[in-house]
Every structure is written in structure tokens, then in C-alpha cells.
Amino acid sequence: MAKYYPIFLNIQDKKCVVVGGGNVAWRKVCSLKEAGAKVTVVSPDFCPELERETGVERIQQKYTTDILKGAALVVASTDDGVVNKKVYSDAMERGILVNVVDKPDLCSFIVPASIQRGDLCISISTGGASPALARNIREYLEGQFGAEYGEFTHLLSEVRQKMLLEIKDEAIRRDILQRIAGFDILEIIKRKGVSEAKRKILEIVSEKIPGDK
Numbered sequence: 001m002a003k004y005y006p007i008f009l010n011i012q013d014k015k016c017v018v019v020g021g022g023n024v025a026w027r028k029v030c031s032l033k034e035a036g037a038k039v040t041v042v043s044p045d046f047c048p049e050l051e052r053e054t055g056v057e058r059i060q061q062k063y064t065t066d067i068l069k070g071a072a073l074v075v076a077s078t079d080d081g082v083v084n085k086k087v088y089s090d091a092m093e094r095g096i097l098v099n100v101v102d103k104p105d106l107c108s109f110i111v112p113a114s115i116q117r118g119d120l121c122i123s124i125s126t127g128g129a130s131p132a133l134a135r136n137i138r139e140y141l142e143g144q145f146g147a148e149y150g151e152f153t154h155l156l157s158e159v160r161q162k163m164l165l166e167i168k169d170e171a172i173r174r175d176i177l178q179r180i181a182g183f184d185i186l187e188i189i190k191r192k193g194v195s196e197a198k199r200k201i202l203e204i205v206s207e208k209i210p211g212d213k
């Protein structure tokens, strides 16, 4: 089995093509859309979920190479191995990132199972060993990581932007940022809300920087 390098790809406003109109195509269309891509899906037929999907360009025809023009990424998710392989070789020739859903060895990237809580993303991969296990772990973690993690991440981002400007001493800044990302602050968000957590953060900051209010 191949080794993988986990990264987060910026595909905002980039053309991403999904070839195929079944359930697997729909799943990939949804995750690409959520990442802000301009999605084109091409297939002679679309499952009802794909038919209903808004904000997606649907091209109702068999795959042809010209559809890849200007694409940053393509997913081949037809039930026809020959077509999937053709998409793979077309993409490789053009330097386009490619995922072939039925052939892990024809993938320049594979897609993990993911949980999104605001800017916090937790992704799980088994490197293709067991997608079902990746899904089960995702479902388990969904129960552990509630909406409060989104609020927490948002609050930390706000405070961090401010501190990057205001606290020049890198060691002190790092110490504070590490401290306020602690689970005790998350507990305060859960029990008492965001404004109480902000108050606690200010308290920590003033303790760490004498004289700071």
C-alpha cells in the first residue's frame, strides 16, 4: 500500500471535475463544494441527489477529454474501469490532480473522512486499508467534537490575530497561545458561553504580561 502525505488543499474557486453521476460522485461533489470549488460533474445520468444539487455545473454526456480544460483536480467515479483509467491518463498528461475511486494506485491523492467544526477540520485516513473504518471513526469523533469546537476555534483565531500584532516577544506569545487553547477554556465555552471564556482569556493574558489589561 502507498504512503501518503496529508495536506489541506486550497481549491477555492478552482474548477474541479467529477466524472460519473452515482452516489460516490455525489459524495465527492459535496466535499468539493464545501471546500469552495467550482464543481463540474459530467455523466450521461445523475442520481436524484446529484440532480437536486445546486451551485454545480451538470454536463449530461459521456466523459470527453476537453472537459478537463482549466481543471485543477478531477475525480473519476464512474462504474467503468476503462473510462476511469482514461480520466487518469488524461489528467496525468496535463498535470491535474486525480482521484480514481475504484483504483487507489491510480490516485495522486485520496480523500479522507472529515469532520468540520467551523475552521477546525479533523480528517481520518486509513491510507485505503479500510474506508469503512475511516467512516466509523468519523462517526465516533462526531459525537466527541461538538459545535463548541467551532466557537472555540473562532475565538482562538480572533485572539491570536490580535496577539500576533500586540505581543512582540515570541516566547511569551507562544506560551499564552498554548495556554488559552487548553481544554479548560473549552469547558467554559460549553458551560458558560463565549463571553465568559473571553473574560478568562483576558485574565490569563494579564497574568502572563504584568501591567497588561
Ligand SMILES: C[C@@]1(CC(=O)O)c2cc3[nH]c(cc4nc(cc5[nH]c(cc(n2)[C@H]1CCC(=O)O)[C@@](C)(CC(=O)O)[C@@H]5CCC(=O)O)C(CC(=O)O)=C4CCC(=O)O)c(CCC(=O)O)c3CC(=O)O
Pocket: 027, 028, 031, 099, 100, 101, 102, 103, 104, 107, 109, 110, 111, 112, 113, 114, 124, 125, 126, 127, 128, 129, 130, 131, 132, 133, 134, 135, 138
Ligand atoms: C482509496 C480511497 C480513494 C478515494 O475515494 O479517495 C477509497 C477507495 C475505495 N472505497 C471503497 C469502498 C468504500 N468507501 C466507503 C466510504 C468512503 N471512502 C472514502 C475514501 C476512500 N475510498 C479512499 C481511501 C480513504 C482511506 O481509507 O483513508 C471516504 C473516507 C471519503 C470519501 O469518499 O469522500 C468515504 C467515507 C466518508 C465518510 O463516511 O465520512 C465505504 C463506506 C460507505 O460507503 O459507507 C465503502 C464500502 C466499505 C469498504 O470497502 O470499506 C472501495 C471498494 C469499492 C467496491 O467495493 O467496489 C474503494 C476502492 C478500493 O479500495 O480498491
Ligand SMILES: NC(=O)C1=CN([C@@H]2O[C@H](COP(=O)(O)OP(=O)(O)OC[C@H]3O[C@@H](n4cnc5c(N)ncnc54)[C@H](O)[C@@H]3O)[C@@H](O)[C@H]2O)C=CC1
Pocket: 019, 020, 021, 022, 023, 024, 025, 042, 043, 044, 045, 046, 047, 061, 062, 063, 077, 078, 079, 080, 083, 100, 101, 102, 131
Ligand atoms: N472510493 C469510494 O469511496 C468508493 C468507490 N466505489 C466505486 O466507485 C464507483 C462508482 O460507484 P457508484 O457511484 O456507486 O456507481 P453508480 O453505478 O451508481 O454510478 C456510476 C456512474 O458513472 C456514470 N458513467 C458511466 N460511464 C460514464 C462515462 N463514460 N462518462 C461519464 N459517466 C459515466 C454512470 O452513468 C453512473 O452515473 C464503482 O466503481 C465502485 O466500485 C464504491 C464505493 C465507495
